[in-house]
Structure formats: structure tokens, C-alpha cells
């Protein structure tokens with residue numbers, strides 16, 4: 001079943017050539033599928049191309065060339081119109097995603113599946129601007145895409161079984177393991193992970209040291225990385241905004257963002273990317 005579904009998938013259209021889009025293009029091309037990747041400017045495409053080139057640099061010359069040859073970089077959306085699957089990876093703002101999906105719905109053939117890599121927005125809301133809500137699905141990759149094994153498939157209220165099966169077959173093709181999550185804020189992984197990181201931030205606010213908290217969680221629960229180190233890697237701003245979407249999405253105080261996280265965002269203390277978070281990286 002999965003093979004026959006994917007036999008019809010030759011080209012994947014990736015929209016947005018940022019951190020995630022470039023990673024998705026890389027793993028898709030590595031799996032032998034053709035990729036068209038779109039962004040608005042040549043500079044965005046160049047940055048993505050550099051990321052991909054670096055990502056495949058350990059492969060031999062011929063493999064690197066074959067992977068790059070399978071990827072078309074473009075600033076013209078029409079170049080992606082023959083894709084069988086679209087994966088959108090533009091910024092996490094509903095109005096931007098809706099605009100992109102409206103365009104995609106009129107551009108792509110009716111049988112094409114349109115996926116979003118959103119980490120927190122509603123698949124139903126994104127799908128509502130299209131005439132094919134049953135073919136809209138979440139494909140939530142984790143960063144860095146070439147390294148992380150999981151692909152969380154998000155089933156919107158109107159997503160049909162064929163679309164889910166297609167998503168599972170695609171995941172297998174690109175060597176990812178899957179879970180299917182229902183379309184509620186945080187899906188599955190962030191719903192469990194993000195409150196844990198938030199709780200660790202509360203512990204810091206109460207005077208516990210990040211080193212002790214991380215050491216406790218690593219030695220006491222066998223996690224490979226402590227929650228505060230992980231928060232620094234994710235980005236304190238990204239963590240904070242995900243908490244806000246859980247808090248607002250469920251209207252439940254158990255997701256109240258730790259005030260320390262808000263202060264850190266205000267102070268631009270965003271974790272590894274800004275040089276300082278719970279730890280110092282300078």
C-alpha cells in the first residue's frame with residue numbers, strides 16, 4: 001500500500017528555504033526524490049544551499065553532486081506546481097501560512113497533498129483556506145532535520161486516511177519514524193516536553209542552579225540532556241511562544257509561562273543563539 005502510494009510521488013515542493021525547509025529538502029533529495037524549494041529572495045536560497053552543502057559534506061563527491069542535482073532552488077512558485085507533495089516551512093504565523101496555502105491550493109494539481117511543518121498552529125485552521133482540507137496534514141519535523149529521527153504526523157479534523165497513509169509512506173522513504181498526533185496545541189511531543197522545560201525554569205526562578213536541575217534530570221530520569229541545556233538549544237523565545245500557544249489554546253493555567261522566561265526574552269537572553277541563556281556560551 002505504502003509503496004503504491006509513493007510510486008506516484010516524484011517531486012516534493014518545499015516552501016520556505018530557512019533552517020527547516022533546507023533540512024527537509026536535504027533529507028528528501030538524499031532519499032532519491034526530486035525537490036523544488038522556493039523562497040522569496042536569492043539570498044534566502046543561497047543560505048539554504050550553504051546549509052545543505054554543509055549537511056552533505058561528509059558524503060563522497062559523486063553523492064553530493066547527485067543530491068544537489070535533485071534540488072531546484074527557485075524564487076518562482078510556479079516551478080513547484082507539478083509537485084505531488086508540498087511541505088510548507090515558512091515562519092510560524094497563521095496569517096502567513098494561510099496566505100501561502102491559499103496560493104498553493106490554486107497552484108497545485110487537485111490530488112497534491114499539502115503539508116505544514118508548523119510546530120503549534122492548527123492544521124484545521126491552515127486547511128480552512130483551501131478547497132481540499134482532507135488533503136492537508138501536519139508534517140512536524142524536528143531540528144536538525146537530518147539528525148532527528150522522528151516525524152510527527154498531525155491529523156487535522158478533516159484530514160483523511162489516504163493522506164495519513166501517504167504521509168507515513170513518505171516518512172518511511174526519507175527514513176524517519178512516525179507517530180500520529182491529533183490537532184491540538186503542542187501536538188504530542190511539545191505537549192509533554194514544553195511544560196517540563198517550563199517547570200525547570202520555575203525551579204531556576206526559585207533559586208535552584210541550572211547545573212543541579214540538569215544533573216538531577218539526567219541522572220535521575222536517564223535523559224541524554226538536561227531540560228535547561230535543551231531550552232537554550234531550542235531558543236528561549238521559541239520556548240516562550242510555544243508556551244503561550246499552549247496557554248491560550250487550552251485556556252489552562254497549567255501552561256502559564258514562567259515569568260523568568262519572559263524576562264529572558266525581554267533581555268534578549270535567548271539561549272545558545274544569543275550567546276547566553278541559562279548557560280553562558282561566549
Ligand SMILES: NC(=O)c1ccc[n+]([C@@H]2O[C@H](COP(=O)([O-])OP(=O)(O)OC[C@H]3O[C@@H](n4cnc5c(N)ncnc54)[C@H](O)[C@@H]3O)[C@@H](O)[C@H]2O)c1
Pocket residue numbers: 015016017018019020021038039040044088089090091092093096100117118119120140141142143
Ligand atoms: N526551528 C525549529 O527548531 C523548528 C522545529 C520544528 C518546526 N519548526 C517550524 O518550521 C517552520 C519554519 O521554521 P524555521 O525555523 O525554518 O524558520 P526560518 O526563519 O529559518 O525559515 C523561514 C523561511 O521562510 C521564508 N519565508 C517567509 N515568508 C515566506 C513566504 N511567504 N513564502 C515563502 N517563504 C517565506 C523566509 O525567507 C525563511 O527563509 C515554522 O513553522 C516553525 O514553527 C521549526
